[in-house]
Amino acid sequence: MAKARSAFVCTECGAEYRKWQGQCTSCQQWNTLSEVRLASARPGAAAGTPAGRSGYAGSLSREVVDLAQVDLSEVPRLSSTFEEFDRVLGGGLVPGSAVLLGGHPGAGKSTLLLQTACKLAQSRRVLYVTGEESLSQVAMRAHRLQLPVAGLKMLAETSVETILAVAERERPEILIIDSIQTMHLEDIASAPGGVAQVRESAAALTRFAKQSNTVLLLVGHVTKDGTLAGPKVLEHMIDASLLLEGGADSRFRTLRGQKNRFGAVNELGVFAMLEHGLKEVKNPSAIFLSRTEEQAPGSLVMVVWEGTRPILVEVQALLDDSPLGNPRRVAVGLDANRLAMLLAVLHRHGGLFTGDQDVFLNVVGGVKVLETSADLAVLLAVVSSLQSRPLPRELVVFGEVGLSGEIRPVPSGQERIVEAAKHGFTRAIVPRANAPKTSPPGMEVVAVDKLADALEAL
Secondary structure (H helix, E strand, C coil): CCCCEEEEEECCCCCEECCCCCECCCCCCECCEEEEEECCCCCCCCCCCCCCCCCCCCCCCCCCCCHHHCCCCCCCCECCCCHHHHHHHCCCECCCCEEEEEECCCCCHHHHHHHHHHHHCCCCCEEEEECCCCHHHHHHHHHHCCCCCCCCEEEECCEHHHHHHHHHHHCCCEEEEECHHHCECCCCCCCCCCHHHHHHHHHHHHHHHHHHCCEEEEEECECCCCCECCCCHHHHHCCEEEEEECCCCCCEEEEEEEEECCCCCCCEEEEEEECCEEEECCCHHHHHCCCCCCCCCCEEEEEEEECCEEEEEEEEEEEEECCCCCCCEEEECCCHHHHHHHHHHHHHHHCCCCCCEEEEEEECCCCCCCCHHHHHHHHHHHHHHHCCCCCCCCEEECCEECCCCEEECCCCHHHHHHHHHHCCCCEEEEEHHHCCCCCCCCCEEEEECEHHHHHHHC
Protein backbone atom coordinates (compact mmCIF):
# COMPACT_ATOMS: atom_id res chain seq x y z
CA MET A 1 0.00 0.00 0.00
CA ALA A 2 1.32 3.42 -0.95
CA LYS A 3 2.19 5.59 2.00
CA ALA A 4 0.00 8.65 2.47
CA ARG A 5 1.93 11.89 2.19
CA SER A 6 1.42 14.99 4.29
CA ALA A 7 2.43 18.59 3.91
CA PHE A 8 2.12 21.85 5.80
CA VAL A 9 0.06 24.39 3.86
CA CYS A 10 -0.36 28.11 4.57
CA THR A 11 -4.03 28.96 4.99
CA GLU A 12 -3.41 32.51 3.70
CA CYS A 13 -1.51 31.98 0.45
CA GLY A 14 -1.50 28.21 -0.10
CA ALA A 15 2.28 27.79 0.01
CA GLU A 16 3.46 24.25 0.91
CA TYR A 17 6.28 23.22 3.24
CA ARG A 18 7.70 19.81 4.13
CA LYS A 19 7.80 20.61 7.86
CA TRP A 20 6.11 23.01 10.21
CA GLN A 21 7.53 26.48 10.82
CA GLY A 22 6.21 29.51 12.63
CA GLN A 23 6.18 31.98 9.72
CA CYS A 24 5.19 31.51 6.10
CA THR A 25 8.07 32.86 4.02
CA SER A 26 5.78 33.54 1.04
CA CYS A 27 3.22 35.88 2.65
CA GLN A 28 5.14 36.67 5.88
CA GLN A 29 2.17 35.64 8.06
CA TRP A 30 2.68 33.92 11.41
CA ASN A 31 1.07 30.69 12.67
CA THR A 32 -0.80 30.01 9.43
CA LEU A 33 0.68 26.59 8.55
CA SER A 34 -1.59 23.58 9.04
CA GLU A 35 -0.87 19.92 8.31
CA VAL A 36 -2.88 18.29 5.52
CA ARG A 37 -2.82 14.76 4.16
CA LEU A 38 -2.27 14.58 0.43
CA ALA A 39 -3.55 11.94 -1.95
CA SER A 40 -1.15 9.06 -2.45
CA ALA A 41 0.12 8.25 -5.91
CA ARG A 42 -2.00 5.70 -7.74
CA PRO A 43 -0.39 2.57 -9.16
CA GLY A 44 0.61 2.91 -12.76
CA ALA A 45 1.23 6.64 -12.68
CA ALA A 46 4.03 7.81 -14.92
CA ALA A 47 7.30 8.68 -13.27
CA GLY A 48 7.45 12.36 -12.36
CA THR A 49 3.77 12.88 -13.20
CA PRO A 50 1.20 13.19 -10.39
CA ALA A 51 -1.70 10.79 -10.77
CA GLY A 52 -4.56 12.22 -12.82
CA ARG A 53 -2.72 15.44 -13.65
CA SER A 54 -2.09 14.75 -17.35
CA GLY A 55 -4.10 16.92 -19.69
CA TYR A 56 -4.88 19.52 -17.05
CA ALA A 57 -4.73 22.34 -19.61
CA GLY A 58 -7.28 20.60 -21.79
CA SER A 59 -4.97 18.84 -24.24
CA LEU A 60 -3.53 15.35 -23.89
CA SER A 61 -0.95 15.92 -26.63
CA ARG A 62 2.66 16.50 -25.64
CA GLU A 63 3.77 17.78 -29.04
CA VAL A 64 5.46 21.17 -29.23
CA VAL A 65 3.53 23.64 -31.40
CA ASP A 66 4.86 26.83 -32.99
CA LEU A 67 3.01 29.90 -31.77
CA ALA A 68 2.46 31.09 -35.35
CA GLN A 69 0.52 27.88 -36.07
CA VAL A 70 -1.99 28.35 -33.26
CA ASP A 71 -5.54 28.87 -34.54
CA LEU A 72 -6.61 32.46 -33.90
CA SER A 73 -10.30 31.89 -34.57
CA GLU A 74 -12.57 33.45 -31.97
CA VAL A 75 -13.49 31.22 -29.07
CA PRO A 76 -17.24 30.53 -29.19
CA ARG A 77 -19.19 31.84 -26.22
CA LEU A 78 -22.48 30.81 -24.68
CA SER A 79 -24.87 33.50 -23.48
CA SER A 80 -25.82 33.24 -19.80
CA THR A 81 -29.23 34.83 -20.67
CA PHE A 82 -28.20 37.87 -18.56
CA GLU A 83 -26.60 40.75 -20.46
CA GLU A 84 -25.00 42.11 -17.27
CA PHE A 85 -23.57 38.67 -16.45
CA ASP A 86 -22.21 38.33 -19.99
CA ARG A 87 -20.70 41.82 -19.76
CA VAL A 88 -18.68 40.93 -16.65
CA LEU A 89 -17.62 37.61 -18.19
CA GLY A 90 -16.29 39.44 -21.25
CA GLY A 91 -19.02 38.41 -23.69
CA GLY A 92 -20.42 35.16 -22.32
CA LEU A 93 -19.44 31.72 -21.03
CA VAL A 94 -16.41 30.14 -22.70
CA PRO A 95 -16.54 26.33 -23.16
CA GLY A 96 -13.84 24.65 -21.09
CA SER A 97 -13.54 27.54 -18.66
CA ALA A 98 -13.85 27.52 -14.87
CA VAL A 99 -15.66 30.48 -13.27
CA LEU A 100 -15.71 31.09 -9.51
CA LEU A 101 -18.61 33.16 -8.16
CA GLY A 102 -18.15 34.44 -4.60
CA GLY A 103 -20.09 36.65 -2.25
CA HIS A 104 -21.41 37.10 1.27
CA PRO A 105 -24.28 34.93 2.54
CA GLY A 106 -27.56 36.23 1.16
CA ALA A 107 -25.96 38.17 -1.70
CA GLY A 108 -27.78 36.03 -4.28
CA LYS A 109 -25.11 33.68 -5.64
CA SER A 110 -27.32 30.58 -5.71
CA THR A 111 -30.28 32.62 -6.97
CA LEU A 112 -28.30 34.03 -9.89
CA LEU A 113 -26.94 30.62 -10.91
CA LEU A 114 -30.32 28.91 -10.51
CA GLN A 115 -31.95 31.51 -12.74
CA THR A 116 -29.16 31.08 -15.28
CA ALA A 117 -29.35 27.28 -15.12
CA CYS A 118 -33.13 27.11 -15.56
CA LYS A 119 -33.06 29.40 -18.60
CA LEU A 120 -30.07 27.68 -20.21
CA ALA A 121 -31.61 24.24 -19.63
CA GLN A 122 -34.34 25.06 -22.14
CA SER A 123 -31.85 24.78 -24.99
CA ARG A 124 -28.67 23.22 -23.52
CA ARG A 125 -27.61 20.36 -21.26
CA VAL A 126 -27.10 21.71 -17.73
CA LEU A 127 -26.19 19.79 -14.57
CA TYR A 128 -26.73 21.59 -11.25
CA VAL A 129 -24.93 19.97 -8.29
CA THR A 130 -26.03 21.16 -4.84
CA GLY A 131 -23.98 20.27 -1.79
CA GLU A 132 -25.56 22.68 0.69
CA GLU A 133 -29.30 22.33 0.02
CA SER A 134 -31.57 19.40 -0.63
CA LEU A 135 -33.29 18.96 -3.98
CA SER A 136 -36.64 19.92 -2.45
CA GLN A 137 -35.19 23.20 -1.16
CA VAL A 138 -33.84 24.08 -4.60
CA ALA A 139 -37.18 23.14 -6.18
CA MET A 140 -39.04 25.36 -3.71
CA ARG A 141 -36.82 28.32 -4.59
CA ALA A 142 -37.29 27.73 -8.32
CA HIS A 143 -41.07 27.56 -7.81
CA ARG A 144 -41.04 30.77 -5.74
CA LEU A 145 -39.04 32.55 -8.45
CA GLN A 146 -41.42 31.20 -11.13
CA LEU A 147 -38.59 29.70 -13.18
CA PRO A 148 -38.96 27.13 -15.98
CA VAL A 149 -37.76 23.92 -14.30
CA ALA A 150 -38.22 21.43 -17.14
CA GLY A 151 -34.97 20.10 -18.56
CA LEU A 152 -32.64 21.05 -15.68
CA LYS A 153 -30.73 18.03 -14.34
CA MET A 154 -30.18 18.13 -10.57
CA LEU A 155 -27.80 16.19 -8.32
CA ALA A 156 -27.42 16.42 -4.53
CA GLU A 157 -23.88 15.20 -3.89
CA THR A 158 -20.64 16.27 -2.22
CA SER A 159 -18.29 13.51 -3.42
CA VAL A 160 -16.18 14.73 -6.33
CA GLU A 161 -15.64 11.18 -7.59
CA THR A 162 -19.40 10.61 -7.83
CA ILE A 163 -19.98 14.00 -9.46
CA LEU A 164 -17.36 13.30 -12.12
CA ALA A 165 -18.84 9.86 -12.81
CA VAL A 166 -22.30 11.36 -13.29
CA ALA A 167 -20.88 14.14 -15.45
CA GLU A 168 -19.10 11.58 -17.63
CA ARG A 169 -22.44 9.85 -18.17
CA GLU A 170 -24.61 12.96 -18.65
CA ARG A 171 -22.07 15.01 -20.64
CA PRO A 172 -23.45 18.44 -19.68
CA GLU A 173 -22.45 21.63 -21.47
CA ILE A 174 -22.68 23.62 -18.23
CA LEU A 175 -21.77 22.15 -14.83
CA ILE A 176 -22.67 24.15 -11.69
CA ILE A 177 -21.18 23.29 -8.29
CA ASP A 178 -22.82 24.87 -5.22
CA SER A 179 -20.49 25.17 -3.40
CA ILE A 180 -16.82 24.22 -3.69
CA GLN A 181 -16.37 24.38 0.10
CA THR A 182 -18.71 21.40 0.54
CA MET A 183 -16.95 19.12 -1.96
CA HIS A 184 -14.51 16.41 -0.90
CA LEU A 185 -12.26 13.70 -2.35
CA GLU A 186 -12.03 10.29 -0.72
CA ASP A 187 -8.22 10.24 -0.96
CA ILE A 188 -7.89 13.43 1.11
CA ALA A 189 -8.20 12.82 4.84
CA SER A 190 -9.04 16.40 5.86
CA ALA A 191 -12.61 17.64 6.29
CA PRO A 192 -14.57 19.40 3.51
CA GLY A 193 -13.70 23.09 3.33
CA GLY A 194 -10.09 22.53 4.34
CA VAL A 195 -7.16 23.80 2.34
CA ALA A 196 -6.29 20.44 0.79
CA GLN A 197 -9.91 19.47 0.03
CA VAL A 198 -10.78 22.77 -1.65
CA ARG A 199 -7.59 22.79 -3.69
CA GLU A 200 -7.75 19.18 -4.87
CA SER A 201 -11.51 19.23 -5.48
CA ALA A 202 -11.24 22.38 -7.58
CA ALA A 203 -8.29 20.92 -9.48
CA ALA A 204 -10.21 17.71 -10.32
CA LEU A 205 -13.32 19.59 -11.46
CA THR A 206 -11.32 22.12 -13.48
CA ARG A 207 -9.37 19.30 -15.15
CA PHE A 208 -12.65 17.61 -16.16
CA ALA A 209 -14.03 20.90 -17.53
CA LYS A 210 -11.01 21.56 -19.72
CA GLN A 211 -10.75 18.00 -21.03
CA SER A 212 -14.48 17.74 -21.81
CA ASN A 213 -14.94 21.36 -22.98
CA THR A 214 -17.55 21.96 -20.26
CA VAL A 215 -18.38 25.32 -18.69
CA LEU A 216 -17.72 24.98 -14.95
CA LEU A 217 -19.41 27.42 -12.54
CA LEU A 218 -18.27 27.20 -8.92
CA VAL A 219 -19.88 28.94 -5.94
CA GLY A 220 -17.35 30.08 -3.34
CA HIS A 221 -17.76 31.40 0.20
CA VAL A 222 -16.03 34.55 1.43
CA THR A 223 -14.37 35.35 4.73
CA LYS A 224 -15.36 38.15 7.09
CA ASP A 225 -13.00 40.57 5.34
CA GLY A 226 -14.60 39.92 1.96
CA THR A 227 -11.93 37.69 0.38
CA LEU A 228 -12.65 34.26 -1.05
CA ALA A 229 -12.33 31.46 1.50
CA GLY A 230 -9.88 28.66 0.89
CA PRO A 231 -6.30 28.59 -0.39
CA LYS A 232 -5.08 31.42 -2.58
CA VAL A 233 -4.08 28.87 -5.21
CA LEU A 234 -7.80 28.35 -5.88
CA GLU A 235 -7.95 31.74 -7.60
CA HIS A 236 -4.98 30.77 -9.76
CA MET A 237 -6.61 27.53 -10.94
CA ILE A 238 -9.79 29.04 -12.31
CA ASP A 239 -10.16 31.28 -15.37
CA ALA A 240 -12.48 33.92 -13.95
CA SER A 241 -13.22 35.08 -10.42
CA LEU A 242 -16.37 37.14 -9.87
CA LEU A 243 -17.64 38.74 -6.67
CA LEU A 244 -21.32 39.47 -6.05
CA GLU A 245 -21.66 42.33 -3.58
CA GLY A 246 -24.64 43.92 -1.89
CA GLY A 247 -25.75 44.69 1.64
CA ALA A 248 -28.80 43.22 3.33
CA ASP A 249 -30.32 46.71 3.51
CA SER A 250 -30.09 47.31 -0.22
CA ARG A 251 -31.95 45.61 -3.03
CA PHE A 252 -29.17 46.28 -5.55
CA ARG A 253 -26.35 43.84 -6.19
CA THR A 254 -23.11 44.56 -8.06
CA LEU A 255 -21.18 41.85 -9.88
CA ARG A 256 -17.52 42.72 -10.34
CA GLY A 257 -14.76 40.74 -12.03
CA GLN A 258 -11.58 40.23 -10.00
CA LYS A 259 -9.87 37.96 -12.53
CA ASN A 260 -10.82 37.13 -16.10
CA ARG A 261 -8.69 35.41 -18.70
CA PHE A 262 -11.28 36.10 -21.39
CA GLY A 263 -12.14 39.75 -20.76
CA ALA A 264 -11.56 42.90 -18.74
CA VAL A 265 -11.40 42.65 -14.95
CA ASN A 266 -12.91 46.07 -14.23
CA GLU A 267 -16.36 45.37 -15.66
CA LEU A 268 -19.35 45.97 -13.40
CA GLY A 269 -22.78 44.38 -13.64
CA VAL A 270 -25.74 45.72 -11.67
CA PHE A 271 -28.74 43.66 -10.57
CA ALA A 272 -31.84 44.39 -8.51
CA MET A 273 -33.10 41.77 -6.04
CA LEU A 274 -36.86 41.59 -6.57
CA GLU A 275 -39.62 39.22 -5.56
CA HIS A 276 -38.95 36.93 -8.50
CA GLY A 277 -35.17 36.89 -8.24
CA LEU A 278 -32.42 39.03 -9.69
CA LYS A 279 -33.25 41.43 -12.50
CA GLU A 280 -30.50 43.13 -14.44
CA VAL A 281 -30.24 46.91 -14.42
CA LYS A 282 -29.22 48.01 -17.92
CA ASN A 283 -28.94 51.73 -17.03
CA PRO A 284 -27.13 51.91 -13.65
CA SER A 285 -26.75 55.68 -13.82
CA ALA A 286 -30.51 56.09 -13.52
CA ILE A 287 -30.71 54.29 -10.15
CA PHE A 288 -27.59 55.91 -8.73
CA LEU A 289 -28.90 59.40 -9.55
CA SER A 290 -32.16 59.20 -7.61
CA ARG A 291 -31.55 62.49 -5.79
CA THR A 292 -33.81 64.58 -3.59
CA GLU A 293 -35.52 67.70 -4.94
CA GLU A 294 -33.76 69.99 -2.44
CA GLN A 295 -30.04 70.24 -3.12
CA ALA A 296 -27.95 69.91 0.03
CA PRO A 297 -24.35 71.06 0.57
CA GLY A 298 -21.71 68.41 -0.05
CA SER A 299 -23.59 66.55 -2.81
CA LEU A 300 -22.08 66.26 -6.28
CA VAL A 301 -22.35 63.93 -9.29
CA MET A 302 -19.23 62.42 -10.86
CA VAL A 303 -18.65 60.16 -13.86
CA VAL A 304 -16.68 56.96 -13.22
CA TRP A 305 -15.59 54.46 -15.85
CA GLU A 306 -16.45 50.82 -15.19
CA GLY A 307 -15.07 48.42 -17.78
CA THR A 308 -16.50 49.55 -21.12
CA ARG A 309 -19.11 52.10 -20.02
CA PRO A 310 -19.40 55.31 -17.98
CA ILE A 311 -21.60 55.42 -14.88
CA LEU A 312 -22.85 58.53 -13.12
CA VAL A 313 -22.83 58.27 -9.33
CA GLU A 314 -23.38 60.76 -6.53
CA VAL A 315 -20.72 61.45 -3.91
CA GLN A 316 -21.68 63.04 -0.60
CA ALA A 317 -19.37 64.79 1.89
CA LEU A 318 -20.12 65.89 5.44
CA LEU A 319 -17.76 68.00 7.55
CA ASP A 320 -18.33 68.76 11.22
CA ASP A 321 -16.29 70.30 14.03
CA SER A 322 -14.30 67.53 15.67
CA PRO A 323 -14.06 67.27 19.48
CA LEU A 324 -11.12 64.90 19.08
CA GLY A 325 -7.46 65.73 18.89
CA ASN A 326 -7.20 63.47 15.85
CA PRO A 327 -10.24 64.17 13.59
CA ARG A 328 -11.94 61.23 11.90
CA ARG A 329 -11.58 60.43 8.21
CA VAL A 330 -14.29 57.99 7.10
CA ALA A 331 -14.76 57.02 3.45
CA VAL A 332 -17.45 54.55 2.29
CA GLY A 333 -16.94 53.41 -1.30
CA LEU A 334 -13.60 55.21 -1.64
CA ASP A 335 -10.05 54.72 -0.42
CA ALA A 336 -9.63 56.34 3.01
CA ASN A 337 -5.89 56.82 2.49
CA ARG A 338 -6.51 58.70 -0.75
CA LEU A 339 -9.04 60.91 1.05
CA ALA A 340 -6.39 61.92 3.59
CA MET A 341 -4.00 62.74 0.74
CA LEU A 342 -6.60 64.84 -1.09
CA LEU A 343 -7.37 66.84 2.07
CA ALA A 344 -3.66 67.66 2.36
CA VAL A 345 -3.65 68.84 -1.27
CA LEU A 346 -6.73 70.96 -0.57
CA HIS A 347 -4.96 72.66 2.34
CA ARG A 348 -1.66 73.22 0.55
CA HIS A 349 -2.93 74.27 -2.89
CA GLY A 350 -6.51 75.32 -2.19
CA GLY A 351 -5.96 77.28 1.01
CA LEU A 352 -8.77 75.48 2.89
CA PHE A 353 -7.95 73.93 6.28
CA THR A 354 -9.84 70.81 7.41
CA GLY A 355 -7.53 69.68 10.20
CA ASP A 356 -10.12 70.49 12.88
CA GLN A 357 -13.02 68.83 11.02
CA ASP A 358 -14.39 65.29 10.99
CA VAL A 359 -14.71 64.31 7.32
CA PHE A 360 -17.27 61.72 6.23
CA LEU A 361 -17.50 60.63 2.61
CA ASN A 362 -20.06 58.33 0.97
CA VAL A 363 -20.71 57.07 -2.55
CA VAL A 364 -24.47 56.68 -2.95
CA GLY A 365 -25.80 53.28 -3.99
CA GLY A 366 -23.09 51.14 -2.46
CA VAL A 367 -20.76 51.50 -5.44
CA LYS A 368 -17.03 51.12 -4.81
CA VAL A 369 -15.03 53.63 -6.84
CA LEU A 370 -11.58 52.25 -7.57
CA GLU A 371 -10.26 54.79 -10.09
CA THR A 372 -8.70 58.21 -9.54
CA SER A 373 -11.20 60.14 -11.67
CA ALA A 374 -13.23 60.81 -8.49
CA ASP A 375 -10.51 63.01 -6.94
CA LEU A 376 -11.79 66.36 -8.16
CA ALA A 377 -15.42 65.54 -7.33
CA VAL A 378 -14.43 64.51 -3.80
CA LEU A 379 -12.59 67.78 -3.15
CA LEU A 380 -15.39 69.94 -4.53
CA ALA A 381 -17.95 68.06 -2.42
CA VAL A 382 -15.75 68.63 0.64
CA VAL A 383 -15.51 72.35 -0.14
CA SER A 384 -19.28 72.54 -0.60
CA SER A 385 -19.90 70.98 2.82
CA LEU A 386 -17.19 73.05 4.50
CA GLN A 387 -18.66 76.29 3.22
CA SER A 388 -22.31 75.10 3.56
CA ARG A 389 -22.89 76.08 -0.06
CA PRO A 390 -24.99 73.74 -2.24
CA LEU A 391 -23.67 73.01 -5.71
CA PRO A 392 -25.84 73.27 -8.86
CA ARG A 393 -27.86 70.12 -9.64
CA GLU A 394 -26.86 70.26 -13.31
CA LEU A 395 -23.11 70.16 -12.49
CA VAL A 396 -20.99 67.05 -13.15
CA VAL A 397 -17.27 66.71 -12.34
CA PHE A 398 -14.41 64.28 -12.96
CA GLY A 399 -10.61 64.46 -12.94
CA GLU A 400 -7.52 63.23 -11.10
CA VAL A 401 -5.77 65.56 -8.66
CA GLY A 402 -1.97 65.41 -8.31
CA LEU A 403 0.09 66.24 -5.25
CA SER A 404 1.14 69.56 -6.72
CA GLY A 405 -2.49 70.60 -7.23
CA GLU A 406 -2.61 69.90 -10.96
CA ILE A 407 -5.73 68.36 -12.55
CA ARG A 408 -4.68 65.34 -14.60
CA PRO A 409 -6.68 63.84 -17.48
CA VAL A 410 -8.46 60.49 -17.16
CA PRO A 411 -9.21 57.85 -19.82
CA SER A 412 -12.35 58.08 -21.98
CA GLY A 413 -13.05 61.71 -21.12
CA GLN A 414 -15.15 62.34 -24.25
CA GLU A 415 -17.45 59.41 -23.51
CA ARG A 416 -17.97 60.59 -19.93
CA ILE A 417 -19.09 64.03 -21.07
CA VAL A 418 -21.49 62.54 -23.63
CA GLU A 419 -23.00 60.25 -20.98
CA ALA A 420 -23.53 63.20 -18.63
CA ALA A 421 -25.21 65.19 -21.39
CA LYS A 422 -27.60 62.27 -22.05
CA HIS A 423 -28.80 62.46 -18.44
CA GLY A 424 -29.58 66.18 -18.63
CA PHE A 425 -26.45 67.74 -17.11
CA THR A 426 -25.60 71.12 -18.59
CA ARG A 427 -22.27 72.00 -16.97
CA ALA A 428 -19.09 69.97 -16.51
CA ILE A 429 -15.75 70.73 -14.83
CA VAL A 430 -13.11 68.50 -16.42
CA PRO A 431 -9.31 68.40 -16.94
CA ARG A 432 -8.19 70.56 -19.82
CA ALA A 433 -6.78 67.57 -21.71
CA ASN A 434 -10.23 65.92 -21.61
CA ALA A 435 -12.12 68.94 -22.90
CA PRO A 436 -13.70 68.21 -26.30
CA LYS A 437 -13.18 70.46 -29.30
CA THR A 438 -16.94 70.64 -29.72
CA SER A 439 -19.11 70.31 -26.64
CA PRO A 440 -22.37 68.31 -26.80
CA PRO A 441 -25.49 70.42 -27.42
CA GLY A 442 -26.62 72.15 -24.26
CA MET A 443 -23.44 71.28 -22.33
CA GLU A 444 -21.00 73.88 -21.02
CA VAL A 445 -17.56 72.32 -20.45
CA VAL A 446 -15.18 74.15 -18.11
CA ALA A 447 -11.57 73.00 -18.58
CA VAL A 448 -9.21 73.47 -15.62
CA ASP A 449 -5.48 72.93 -15.08
CA LYS A 450 -5.12 73.53 -11.34
CA LEU A 451 -7.18 72.93 -8.24
CA ALA A 452 -7.42 76.70 -7.76
CA ASP A 453 -9.04 77.01 -11.19
CA ALA A 454 -11.67 74.41 -10.26
CA LEU A 455 -12.47 76.26 -7.02
CA GLU A 456 -12.89 79.50 -8.95
CA ALA A 457 -15.18 77.76 -11.47
CA LEU A 458 -17.63 76.95 -8.68
